[in-house]
Amino acid sequence: MPNLSFAPTDHLFVLTGAGVSAESGLSTFRDSGGLWDNYRIEDVATPDAWHRDPHLVWHFYSKRRRAAAAAKPNPAHLALAALERSLADRFFLCTQNVDNLHEKAGSQRIHHMHGELFKSRCDSCSRPPFQDTSLYEPPAGLPRCTCGGKIRPHICWFGEIPFGLDRIFAALDRCTLFVAIGTSGTVEPAASFAAHAKRHARTIYVGPEPPSNQFLFDEIFLGKAGELLPTLLALGNI
Numbered sequence: 001m002p003n004l005s006f007a008p009t010d011h012l013f014v015l016t017g018a019g020v021s022a023e024s025g026l027s028t029f030r031d032s033g034g035l036w037d038n039y040r041i042e043d044v045a046t047p048d049a050w051h052r053d054p055h056l057v058w059h060f061y062s063k064r065r066r067a068a069a070a071a072k073p074n075p076a077h078l079a080l081a082a083l084e085r086s087l088a089d090r091f092f093l094c095t096q097n098v099d100n101l102h103e104k105a106g107s108q109r110i111h112h113m114h115g116e117l118f119k120s121r122c123d124s125c126s127r128p129p130f131q132d133t134s135l136y137e138p139p140a141g142l143p144r145c146t147c148g149g150k151i152r153p154h155i156c157w158f159g160e161i162p163f164g165l166d167r168i169f170a171a172l173d174r175c176t177l178f179v180a181i182g183t184s185g186t187v188e189p190a191a192s193f194a195a196h197a198k199r200h201a202r203t204i205y206v207g208p209e210p211p212s213n214q215f216l217f218d219e220i221f222l223g224k225a226g227e228l229l230p231t232l233l234a235l236g237n238i
């Protein structure tokens with residue numbers, strides 16, 4: 001089994017994608033061809049869908065909350081959390097996943113570029129996103145903000161700009177080792193992160209299939225993240 005070696009001065013940037021959640025039994029639109037649980041992207045995961053039928057949108061995200069609440073982190077999540085405990089501020093985790101499995105595994109230095117399933121925010125005022133585990137399914141009504149606006153899922157929908165790109169690119173500039181895990185390399189802007197990092201960092205991919213941007217990686221490890229990462233990231237290799 002191969003392993004990665006780290007220098008004491010390395011700064012690690014980890015990008016995780018749908019494959020990591022899928023190994024815990026959670027799938028997403030992005031890896032299911034746009035149709036998920038009989039819902040279409042354009043009906044529940046776009047700003048237009050929200051304006052057209054917020055009840056349907058909340059019905060969909062309530063189901064997602066229920067599924068994610070029951071899911072457990074897998075060995076890939078746990079290996080990343082263990083590595084963070086060792087590297088501390090030299091570790092940055094950027095995830096495209098909206099579930100909280102990284103947090104359940106103990107990750108703290110984490111950025112959810114596509115939002116968080118267990119947060120909501122007002123669609124009208126500047127009230128910051130807040131923790132929200134509620135299910136808004138019929139016959140429950142739509143949640144409302146004190147300003148009168150509608151409370152929406154804190155999710156980056158298709159057609160919206162991912163969160164915290166400044167913070168992400170600052171971390172990419174700092175990194176000396178870039179590791180993409182279980183992400184297809186087709187969804188922008190995340191697919192371009194490897195190109196940005198490659199100018200100054202070693203780039204590594206871990207996942208079951210080669211990503212579509214595989215030419216950007218110095219090393220590719222094919223297999224399940226939950227099976228490969230515990231050894232690849234073993235603390236003894238730092």
Ligand SMILES: [Zn+2]
Pocket residue numbers: 122123124125126127145146147148149
């Ligand atoms: Zn409001």
